[in-house]
Amino acid sequence: MSDFQPQPETDRYVGQQVRLIRARRGISQQVLADRVGVSRSVIAKYETGLRPVDSRRVLLALAGALGVDVLDLTGQEQERLDPTTAGFHTAVPDIETVLWARGNLTDTRAPIALDQLAALTVKATKLRHDCDYATLGPMLVPMLTDAYRHVRDTDSERAWDVLGAVTYGVASALRARGYHALGWTAAQESERAAAHVGGAAPLAAAAFSQGQILLSRPGALHAALAVTVDMAESISADVRTVGEIETYGMLHLQGSIVAATMGSDPEPYLAEATEHARRLAAAQPSTSVARNESFGPANVALWRMSAAMERREPGEVLALAPSMTPDQLPNEGRKAQYFVEIGRAHSLQKKYRESLHALLRAEHAAPQHVRNMVHVRELVGHMMRTARRDLTTGELGRLAQRVGVVPA
Structure with missing residues (x-):
């Protein structure tokens, strides 16, 4: 098991682990940014939760630059206790x-x-x-x-x-x-x-x-x-x-x-x-x-x-999404992925209510899968920190608990 364990904070996101491991490695934000190929301000936003790690490429780049496994950043060990x-x-x-x-x-x-x-x-x-x-x-x-x-x-x-x-x-x-x-x-x-x-x-x-x-x-x-x-x-x-x-x-x-x-x-x-x-x-x-x-x-x-x-x-x-219906997809896992991609796309456009609606449909299709997806956790956590309060205290807040972003 890795030496790097998720921090016991109430709000879980990848940037927390990035900050913790970077500090333990004695690496500055600028050095990490140079290794990843982004600006120092972007690293700062990841670490403070102002920007989610919402792509596979960035997640792999961060893990590689820090010399750790992806799971050290995602805290996936916690899911095994579910x-x-x-x-x-x-x-x-x-x-x-x-x-x-x-x-x-x-x-x-x-x-x-x-x-x-x-x-x-x-x-x-x-x-x-x-x-x-x-x-x-x-x-x-x-x-x-x-x-x-x-x-x-x-x-x-x-x-x-x-x-x-x-x-x-x-x-x-x-x-x-x-x-x-x-x-x-x-x-x-x-x-x-x-x-x-x-x-x-x-x-x-x-x-x-x-x-x-x-x-x-x-x-x-x-x-x-x-x-x-x-x-x-x-x-x-x-x-x-x-x-x-x-x-x-x-x-x-x-x-x-x-x-x-x-x-x-x-x-x-x-x-x-x-x-x-x-x-x-x-x-x-x-x-x-x-x-x-x-x-x-x-x-x-x-x-x-x-x-x-x-x-x-x-x-x-979002232009591709109407080219199919969920019923045309062959199984519940694929249906969940369809709605996750729609949710991620809406979030990038800051349409958080539409994003939440799509993520809830994804969770309904394949709850065990969706609640463990890094992209979903990062997205839900980001929306909890940036969306309007009437959204965070309702369905989004309950979803955040189910995916483990905040304690139930």
């Missing part, structure tokens, strides 16, 4: 053991049949996409253990394929809950399974998972882009089935958000994803259990909104 998600966090030590032991545990129960395990993987994927981590957590240890057992017992391509899907889902869930190092272990296991299967979809899924984890690490943006782009190029000639198009398309969407975070143009990746989303209707059925059913035209449009938001283009975000 009783509403305890079902997931209490399962993590056992997940770690299963991954380290590759399922070779003193567990005497009989594994479920491989077809049943594949079906359970589909159910777990839906829970993960809907961001119901409390329900998902207790399922992961027996699923992982059984997947490894089937590989040991049969060494069949089908067993390796299922193991790849299970470990991919575990990696995604761990990353989303802030367990990046353990998520990387699971992603490597997904990659190992994909190598035994050899199909495009398992390989793409493993690379996507690795790219997502790298995107959360200071200094790793070029690696995150290389992992996804290199894999996309290597499998492009073999992409034919629904699952292959889905997982291949997600590599391009990942490329778009990495590019936007780097300050580059995300459009080439979004255009490629758009083209492949159009292929889905006429594609061959999948042969592998590796899928990403969230991929499709609506999700591409949503990632376009996220890329625009990362580039601080709120007008573009």
Whole structure:
């Protein structure tokens, strides 16, 4: 665990941790500003809460300049104490053991049949996409253990394929809950399974998972882009089935958000994803259990909104929003992201009431996810400090309590 713990103040925001760690490092605001590439006054605004850290690029730059992990700035350790998600966090030590032991545990129960395990993987994927981590957590240890057992017992391509899907889902869930190092272990296991299967979809899924984890690490943006782009190029000639198009398309969407975070143009990746989303209707059925059913035209449009938001283009975000409806998005997690991006865009335009309305709709769709999002916490805290009192004492104040910006 890091030495840098969130300060026990009533109003939580990233700038507090920046100020604390900067002081401990003996770094002046000017030196930090030079390292990040902003003015000293901007650093001062972050530290006093007058300006939220509202982009992935700034968060990564601050963490890199201070020589810490992103979680040291966000205080995400506190979320692990939240009783509403305890079902997931209490399962993590056992997940770690299963991954380290590759399922070779003193567990005497009989594994479920491989077809049943594949079906359970589909159910777990839906829970993960809907961001119901409390329900998902207790399922992961027996699923992982059984997947490894089937590989040991049969060494069949089908067993390796299922193991790849299970470990991919575990990696995604761990990353989303802030367990990046353990998520990387699971992603490597997904990659190992994909190598035994050899199909495009398992390989793409493993690379996507690795790219997502790298995107959360200071200094790793070029690696995150290389992992996804290199894999996309290597499998492009073999992409034919629904699952292959889905997982291949997600590599391009990942490329778009990495590019936007780097300050580059995300459009080439979004255009490629758009083209492949159009292929889905006429594609061959999948042969592998590796899928990403969230991929499709609506999700591409949503990632376009996220890329625009990362580039601080709120007008573009709000112009794109009417191009889809929430019902067109494939799961509750994507619906929540749609409203979060709208809320962030309104906030940049200082339309705080509209921003609050969007954030409340996001929270309703996926409460476990939204209440743990750094951008949401930063935005809600900023509005609490700057919005009119009639707003802060009502719904905004209650939301601030639920996301942990102020004590409940």
